[in-house]
Every structure is written in structure tokens, then in C-alpha cells.
Amino acid sequence: MLLPAVEIRDLTKTYGMIRAIDGPTLNINQGEIFGLLGPNGSGKTTTMKIISGILKPDSGHIRVLGFDPVQEPILVKNRIGYVPETPTLYESLTVRDFFEFVSSVRKLDKGSTATKVEALTKAFLLTDYFDSPIASLSLGNRQKVSIIAAFLHDPQLLLFDEPLNGLDARSGKILKDLMSHHAEKGGTVVFSTHIMEIAEHVCKNIGIIYSGRLIAQGSINDLRRYSDNQETLEEVFLKLTNEKDTIEDTIKILKNALG
Amino acid sequence: MMSKEMKFTEAWKLSQIPYQELVFKSFIKSRGISYISKTHLSNGKSSNEKMIRRVIRSAVGNKIVVALIIAVASFISFIQSEYQYTTLSILIGSSLSLLMIFGYTLLYEIQFLPSMLDEQPTELLYSLPIYNSDISYILILAFIRAMDFIIIVDIAVPSLLVLILTHSLLASFIEMIGAITSVALATGLAIYLSKIFYQIANREKRSRTESIVRLMFTVVWGALVMSLALLYNYNTYLTPSLEKIITESSMSSILILSSIPSFSFSFLISSTLGGKSYVASYAAIGFSALYVGLSVLVILWSLRTIATFNNLHHDTNRKTPRDLKLVLRGQTVGYSIKDFRIASRNPTTAFLLAAPVLEAAIVLFPLITANVVGTITVLVGTVIGGIFTCFVVIGLLTAEGTGIEYTRTLPLSTNKVMHSKAFTATISYIPVPVIFALLGVIKPAIFNFISLIPLWELPAVAAAALVEMMIIVKSSGEERVLIFNLSSSILYFIASILVSCLVLGLPLVSFILTNLILGQKIASEIVLALVSSAEFIIMMHLTNVMNYSR
Numbered sequence: 152m153l154l155p156a157v158e159i160r161d162l163t164k165t166y167g168m169i170r171a172i173d174g175p176t177l178n179i180n181q182g183e184i185f186g187l188l189g190p191n192g193s194g195k196t197t198t199m200k201i202i203s204g205i206l207k208p209d210s211g212h213i214r215v216l217g218f219d220p221v222q223e224p225i226l227v228k229n230r231i232g233y234v235p236e237t238p239t240l241y242e243s244l245t246v247r248d249f250f251e252f253v254s255s256v257r258k259l260d261k262g263s264t265a266t267k268v269e270a271l272t273k274a275f276l277l278t279d280y281f282d283s284p285i286a287s288l289s290l291g292n293r294q295k296v297s298i299i300a301a302f303l304h305d306p307q308l309l310l311f312d313e314p315l316n317g318l319d320a321r322s323g324k325i326l327k328d329l330m331s332h333h334a335e336k337g338g339t340v341v342f343s344t345h346i347m348e349i350a351e352h353v354c355k356n357i358g359i360i361y362s363g364r365l366i367a368q369g370s371i372n373d374l375r376r377y378s379d380n381q382e383t384l385e386e387v388f389l390k391l392t393n394e395k396d397t398i399e400d401t402i403k404i405l406k407n408a409l410g
Numbered sequence: 411m412m413s414k415e416m417k418f419t420e421a422w423k424l425s426q427i428p429y430q431e432l433v434f435k436s437f438i439k440s441r442g443i444s445y446i447s448k449t450h451l452s453n454g455k456s457s458n459e460k461m462i463r464r465v466i467r468s469a470v471g472n473k474i475v476v477a478l479i480i481a482v483a484s485f486i487s488f489i490q491s492e493y494q495y496t497t498l499s500i501l502i503g504s505s506l507s508l509l510m511i512f513g514y515t516l517l518y519e520i521q522f523l524p525s526m527l528d529e530q531p532t533e534l535l536y537s538l539p540i541y542n543s544d545i546s547y548i549l550i551l552a553f554i555r556a557m558d559f560i561i562i563v564d565i566a567v568p569s570l571l572v573l574i575l576t577h578s579l580l581a582s583f584i585e586m587i588g589a590i591t592s593v594a595l596a597t598g599l600a601i602y603l604s605k606i607f608y609q610i611a612n613r614e615k616r617s618r619t620e621s622i623v624r625l626m627f628t629v630v631w632g633a634l635v636m637s638l639a640l641l642y643n644y645n646t647y648l649t650p651s652l653e654k655i656i657t658e659s660s661m662s663s664i665l666i667l668s669s670i671p672s673f674s675f676s677f678l679i680s681s682t683l684g685g686k687s688y689v690a691s692y693a694a695i696g697f698s699a700l701y702v703g704l705s706v707l708v709i710l711w712s713l714r715t716i717a718t719f720n721n722l723h724h725d726t727n728r729k730t731p732r733d734l735k736l737v738l739r740g741q742t743v744g745y746s747i748k749d750f751r752i753a754s755r756n757p758t759t760a761f762l763l764a765a766p767v768l769e770a771a772i773v774l775f776p777l778i779t780a781n782v783v784g785t786i787t788v789l790v791g792t793v794i795g796g797i798f799t800c801f802v803v804i805g806l807l808t809a810e811g812t813g814i815e816y817t818r819t820l821p822l823s824t825n826k827v828m829h830s831k832a833f834t835a836t837i838s839y840i841p842v843p844v845i846f847a848l849l850g851v852i853k854p855a856i857f858n859f860i861s862l863i864p865l866w867e868l869p870a871v872a873a874a875a876l877v878e879m880m881i882i883v884k885s886s887g888e889e890r891v892l893i894f895n896l897s898s899s900i901l902y903f904i905a906s907i908l909v910s911c912l913v914l915g916l917p918l919v920s921f922i923l924t925n926l927i928l929g930q931k932i933a934s935e936i937v938l939a940l941v942s943s944a945e946f947i948i949m950m951h952l953t954n955v956m957n958y959s960r
Binding site for chain 2: 203205224225226228229233235238239240241242243244247248250251252253254255256257258259261264265268269272278279281282284297
């Protein structure tokens, strides 16, 4: 039996007085696309950063592809492709400079990297920006640069934090197909999103994180059962996070206020 | 320029927003987003407010430091002369103080203005119902906010000094006009240079020639910044030379001197105090009037240009690249090249590219006149070269900016980053051993192989760079963010430089002691090389075994 791609038990992380992660326990299997859903500030990005070995948890157990990202962050980072929520890249580098930097640091093979860079750059329509400084790119194009860099080293695990931010429809479709292709090859994808339709169509399993706690996980059907058979994932989400009634009240107040 | 829609008080109040935005964005760039978000923003409202106040205080502190430097430079200019408080001493003091004002204002502005171009601090105001002309007006006021103390000190200090020393209101007034002119000309030049830097540094790479032009420009820019930073030293050299020119040279030399902006006003002051040369006085009146007129034009041009900063954007005239090939290197070299590229496109760190050239110039200058390559010359040159390299390390750490966030996602250990930065910094030292080796061939030396001392010191220079970074990494706390902010880590900076100096000095002290004990220069050189290599091996081992978790 294959090891889980990500194994988390009772993980905690606190920033000052705020508990960003409050003891979630979670297993993500190899070959699956796992969606991490939650409202803003619920702890999705912190969870992603802990999985990727960027942040150290305060307590709890974590294994990524069989490695402990706290003790062996380099081994983990070698095996994952991470797209951060905000693409904070080196602004003064050109796209070409940036790919050269990432490929050199990852010690990639020249031939296969060239093939991938060319294919991905053309697919995401970035060719004309190849010698442009990253500072001059739009949010969507920066996101594309970050996504391409995440695919260059054939990672076993793709960690995408809101990967569709700023992407046009064409690039969004390509990315979703690439994620599916990655999973079909046996790779794993963990991605966070606010867009319920995408999670519903792409993910095999979904985890709902709220105030740092994992309040539900499973397939869409499992989640429907937990939430009194709500129809859509959006309804499931609102039911599980107890936001359905609050939202209806808020909308009433807003309608009155806006006239 | 000035809008009819917005009152000055309202515009001045609003200009605090782009000014604060500029200061804040620069701070984020120099500390990394994770530092801000995790250390401060998550700790509640009071912590956020504290941090914003701290950032603004830090910016005000920087301005005060620059203003103090200018004030001290002005003061020193007046006390350098041997002729205490005579017309000649006032003439020289006034000239040099105006020159210092010009130089330091230019130095501050050419580091500050490109950030103003880059950050687009008024972008948010465009979404509000404010006329574009008013936004330009607000931007000009934000620029004035960024320069306020400096402009006040630029104008007040030399005028007051002249008033105190001469008791002449007229002389003080002329000095004030001279100071305003110097600030105006420096500002105009800074704006012009910043625009060029922005355009050249951010242009798409289209050809090898353009890359070479950009590199050359950055080296010249770096040399200019470093030269301006060394203005204090010129002060000491210039005073006796000026005294000699003014008292001994011909009328034509004096006329040429009085045609230089800083000097024309000083000759005018001198003539109001009873200076004897009528020709120089008339020339000074003419040239001063010319520069006042020119500065009025420059001020108008500067205001117009600052107002258009909002509309300067990165080059969007795209062209299909010749190919999509990448040049791949090893981790260390790949990281060093990234550092080199980033540093070359940032006006505040571009001087790093000029570092090897400047190292060569600093070491070569005292050697040109020396007949024999002596031990002291070699040792001093080696130490200066080594210390200069330590400053390059600071520059490399400062250059990282917010991009460090991405580097943290890569499989790159802190040790590796430290090694690559030490490697890059050590490259800037290489001209020192090369120059001494060449001099050893050209000039007679007090003993063979003495010119090779800087070469044996090379491992110690790399070790000093590693020591410096180890101390700085310690200062960056739990997350091991390899990024450095000089203003908030000044104690660590001083500590790191002191320890690095010890590392640099130990092999040289070993050389001196061995030579004293054994009287054998060759043996002493061998000891130097061994100590230097040992330091390097120890530092490599220490950086490798230290437990950096990420």
C-alpha cells in the first residue's frame, strides 16, 4: 500500500495571540486531487506553508511523502511544486532570468527543462513576456510564471494556494487539466480555493477548514451527508461553517442599507 | 501645475498618504512580507499601529541622519582652512559647503527617487474622485515631505554659518541663494538620472549590446554613488588645493573656478567682504545670476517631471524573444547570478557592481606614486579590500527584497545561500590580489612574493564574509529570513563588521608576529596563508554544522 502523500495529526500554529491552525488531522492519498476550502483567514495558507516546509508548526505530527518537513525541509521541497497565494517573485528579474534561477537551484537537467519551459510558456501564452521584468507583468501573468516554475522539476506533490487567482479562462482550463493529468500519473495535488464549482468538479476529496480547525473532510457525497443533504458544495460549505443563516441576515441588512 | 480644485492644506494633508505608502512599501521590500505579516499583523491592532509608527519613525530617523551628515559636512568645510575666518577661508568654506550640499542631496535623491518611480505611491488615489492634476500636485508635496528636513538643513546651516562668521546679512543671503541653487540643480540632476536608471534597468533584454550598455551604466551609477558617499574625504584634500589655486594661480584659473556653480556664489560673497579681484567679482555676479536663472528653470522642470512620475510605467513594447532557451548553472553560481542581476537593477544596491572597480581604484591610488611595494602598503591595501568586501555582503543581503519569500519555497538550505553570497562578495575582492600581483611584476618590492599577500588573504576574506552572515542570520530570528535591514539591526551590523575585521586581521597579525620572531618573510607568508586557509575551513565547517532549520 502506498504511503499517504500528506499525513497531518493534531497540528497547531500560533501567531502572537491568534491560533491559525488548531489541531487538524488529515490524510491525503497519493494520486488524488484534494481541495482545501475555507473562508479568508481560516488557516488554509498556513497549512499549505507547513506542508511545504516553509513554516514550522508549534506542535503535532506531519509527514509529507514520508518525510518530516520540519526535520528535512530540503527533501520535501525537492519533491513538491508550490504556488503561493501571492506570487512574490523577484520583480526585477525577467521571466527567463527567473526560470534560470529556479532551474539552477533545483539542479535540473538542461534538455528536459528546456522542453518543459517551452511547452508551458507557449501553453500559457507567456512567450512574448519571456524577456520582460516580472514587475511589468499583470497578476495573472505572474501567477502563470509561478505555476510554470512549480511544474519544472516533475514534483510528486503540487501545492497550489488559490492557483486560479487572476488567471483567464483559457489558462484556468489548462491548469485544471494539468492537475488532472498529474493525478492520473500518480501525483498528488492539494489546492485551496474559494470557488466552490471548481472544487466540486476537480477534487476527489475536500477538506473544510474553519478557524484553524478541519470541520469536515471526504468526498462531495460524504460532505452532503454531513450537512443534511445540501445540494451544492456552496450550500454544504455554508451549512457546515454555520454561515448560512448569518449570510441571509447580512444580505437583508445590506439590502436595507443600500436601498 | 497647481490645481484650482484643491487647497494647499488639503493637498498637504493628502500627500501624507503617498508618502506613507512609499515609506511602507520600501520597508516591506527590505524586510520581506512574512516578517511583517507573521511578526506584526497577526498580533492585533495595537501591534499593527506600533509597527506603522515604527516604520514612519525609521524614515524620519533616516532623514535626520542625512540632514546631520550634511550639517556636519557644511561645518567641516568652514573649519578646514588654515586661514581662520579671513575672506579666503570664507570663500573656501562657502564653496566646499555648497559642493557638499550638492553632492549629498544628489546622493540621497538618486537613492530615493527611483523607489518613487517604482512604487507608484499615488496609484490608489486614481480610484478616488480627484483630478489627475491634483494627484500630481499631491505627489510633488509627497516628494517635498520626503526631503523636508534635508532641504531645511541644506539651506539653513551654511547661511547661518556665514552669518555667524562674517556678521554680514548680505553674505549670508548670497550663501542662502547659493544653497537653494545647489539643491535645485542636485534635484534636477537626480530626477534626470533616476528616470534614466528606471528606463534602462527595467527595459526588456533585447540584445547583448543593450545588456552591455545596461551593465556599463550600472557600474558608472555605482561609482557615482560611492564617490558621493566619500565626499567627506574629498573635503580634506580639496581645501589645501583650493587655497593654492586661489592664492597662487593665474586670473584665468580663478575665472574658470568662479564659473562652477558652488564657487560662483562664494566668489560673490568674497567680493562683498572686500575681496580684491574685480574681474573675479564681475564674473561671479554673472555666473551666479546665470545659475539662479538656470535653477528656476530646473525647479519648474523638476516639478513638471515629478508630476508625471505616475505615468511612467515599465516598458510594455513587447517583442517575441529570439528563443526560449535557459542557461542552467550549479546552485551556488545560479544564486550568485540571481543576486548580481537583482543588485544591478536596484539603484540602492547597484554600487555592488562597481565594487570590484572601486576596490581596484582604492588600492591602486596610493600605489601609483610609491617607488617600492612595501609591507605596510600591501597589508593596508589587503585590509581595506577585505573590509570593503564585508560591506558588499550587507548590500547583497539588502538586495533580496520580497523575492526571498519565493526562495523559501525552494530546496535551498540557509548554508547554501550563505555560501553563495560569500562567493559573490569574495569576487569583489579579486581585483586586489590581481593588482598587487601585477605591481609585483612592474615595480620593485622590498622582498619577492610580498605582492602575493593579498592572494593568501583570499580565504580569510571569504571566511570574514561567512562570519558576517552568520551573525546577521542570528539576528533574523526563528524563520531564518536571509534579509537584512540596516536601520533596525544596527547593533548586529556593528558586531558583524567588528568580528569580520578580526577574521581579516588574524592572518595579517600572524604574518607580522612570525616576521618579528623569526625574521623570515617567506615563512611569515606561509603562516599567513595557513591561518587564512584554516579560517576558511573552520567557517565552512561551522556554517555546515550549524542547525538552520530552513
